[in-house]
Amino acid sequence: MKQVTTFFLRxxxxxxxxxxxxxxxxxxxxxxxxxxxxLPKFAFIKYLVFIVFDASAIPFYFALYQAFKLLSYIDKNKAFSEFSVKALQKIKYCAITISGLHVLALPLFYLFADKDDAPGVIFVGLVVPFASIVIAVFAAVLQRLLQEAINIKSENDLTV
Structure with missing residues (x-):
């Protein structure tokens, strides 16, 4: 059953x-x-869009790789190990990086909203940073819970 679940998640x-x-x-x-x-006044904006969106893909794929590694740890019965804690920590840092890059792009959304007179564009620009922060907080909570479980497990191993 566990192999089927991790295969589905992979x-x-x-x-x-x-x-x-x-x-x-x-x-x-x-x-x-x-x-x-x-925004013809800002000709460089085209390259700024490329940099922000393509640069945020790098930590995204690194986080997916860490999730893949985390699933392999689960398959090997090493879910409660320091390797899993490190993978969750890296996922957290990737999510924070993605959020930071997209927060840097928020002035672009403001310029678009000002140009088209559509204030909802700014809220669209907040979707990715907000989702990334939610993922970072979730990974941090899981990281702390996993670390506490590892500590409890090691204490129990010492008492037996």
Whole structure:
């Protein structure tokens, strides 16, 4: 049963990564071109869009790799180990990095909202940073719980 569950989660991790790759390849250049057309005064904005969105894909894929490693630790019955704690810590740092990069892009959303007179664009720009912070907090909570479980387990091993 456990192998089937982790296999399903591995496939979910892979299927999460595929649309993000497609977005980076196809949608990010279009967003950059639209940004350059909407704001001709800021010609460099096209490259800024490329940098922010493609740079945030790097920690995203690193976090997916860490999730994949975490699932392999579960398969090897090493879920309650320091390796799992380190993987959760790296996932937390990746989520914080993604959030920080997208917060840096919020002025771009403000410029778009000002140009099109659509204040809802700013809220759209807040979706990714907010989701990343939620993931970072969740990973931090899991990391702390796992560390406490490891500590309790090691104390129990010493008493037996």
């Amino acid at each position: 496939m979910a991790v892979i299927f999460i990564g595929i649309p993000v790759l497609a977005l980076c390849i196809f949608l990010v250049p279009e967003i950059g071109n639209v940004a350059a057309k909407l």
